[in-house]
Amino acid sequence: MEQLIGLVLKDRYELVRELGRNPGRRTYLALDRHRYEQVILKLLLFGLDMTWDDFKLFEREAAVLQTLDHPGIPRYxxxxxxETPVLRGFALVQTYIEAQSLAAWLxxxxxxxxxxxxxxxxxxxxILVYLHTRQPPxxxxxxxxxxxxxxxxSGHELGNVYLIDFGAVQTAISGATRTVVGTYGxxxxEQFGGKTVPATDLYALGMTLIYLASGIPPINSPNTICTLSFNGLLP
Incomplete structure (x- = not known):
């Protein structure tokens, strides 16, 4: 898909650099030529590797982001x-945040x-309190x-913190979904069985903090959560 760089979508968004890819999906840094500012543009492309679940998740991500307003979350x-000669699908545009991921910092x-x-x-x-106290959570x-x-x-300050990529987001109208998404470790x-509740995010946050504290990726140490304490980092 390198040939997409420089392509202008909707006579407005110029694709500048590919940031990531998954089956059926591409994420780009783009230039909004109307406002002359950088944005993040996600593409869901029609093709052999796109599934109906991919479309549902992409559509849900766009719908949920429209309802959110928090300084630690990208804005819709x-x-x-x-629909162009080289691709067909859907695009989601959100604000660009000038920051590195924790993975990149590590x-x-x-x-x-x-x-x-x-x-x-x-x-x-x-951020999670904001998300989990919405109706529905x-x-x-x-x-x-x-x-x-x-x-x-900045000085002794940690730096601003942001939660991104709502491609797996679920509104907790019920406690289960047929679409199992997430990252092993x-x-x-219960998430492997499609059940998600607000505590699902707390578990993932806990594993992230343990990884940062220990330097051991959860996938390499599945018993980490049993052998290391949170040291008061989570309530």
């Missing part, structure tokens, strides 16, 4: 059909102190280091 900007060698982890937990819990379902952004440190056992 646009949603539209895409790869760069950053070490998080206990105070850092306490601050990080507090700020992420603030909004459950992210895929909290992990790649989906948490952290801005540059960060998912509680």
């Amino acid at each position: 900007l646009d949603f539209f059909d895409v 790869a760069a060698g950053r070490v998080f102190s206990e105070a850092d982890l306490e601050t990080l937990a507090d700020r992420l819990l603030d 909004v459950i992210h379902r895929d909290i992990k280091p790649t989906n948490i952004l952290l801005g540059d440190r 960060y998912m509680p056992p």
Whole structure:
């Protein structure tokens, strides 16, 4: 899909750089030529690897983002059909956040102190309280280091914290869904059966904090949650 770079969608959004890809999906840094600012543009493409569940999740992500207004969550900007000579599908546009993921910080060698982890937990819990107290509650379902952004440190401040990628989001109208999504190592056992509740996100946050504290990815140490304590980081 490298040939898509430079393509302008809706006579407005110019694709600048690919940021990620999954089956049927592409994520790009794009330029909004009307407002001359960078945005994030997600594409769901028609093709052999696109499923009906992919469409439902993509549509749900757009619908849920339209209802959210929190400084730690990207803002919804646009949603539209895409039909060009080279691709067909749907596009979701949201605000661009100039920050690196926790995964990128770890790869760069950053070490998080206990105070850092306490601050990080507090700020992420603030976002989760906002999501979980909505009616119906909004459950992210895929909290992990790649989906948490952290801005540059300012003095002794940790930096701004953001929760991104609501592609797995679920509104908890009921306690179960047939669509099982998430990331192994960060998912509680019941999530494998399609059941998600607000505590699902707390488990994933806990595993993320343990990873940051220990340096051991959950997938490499499935018993980590039993052998390490949260040291008061979670209530």
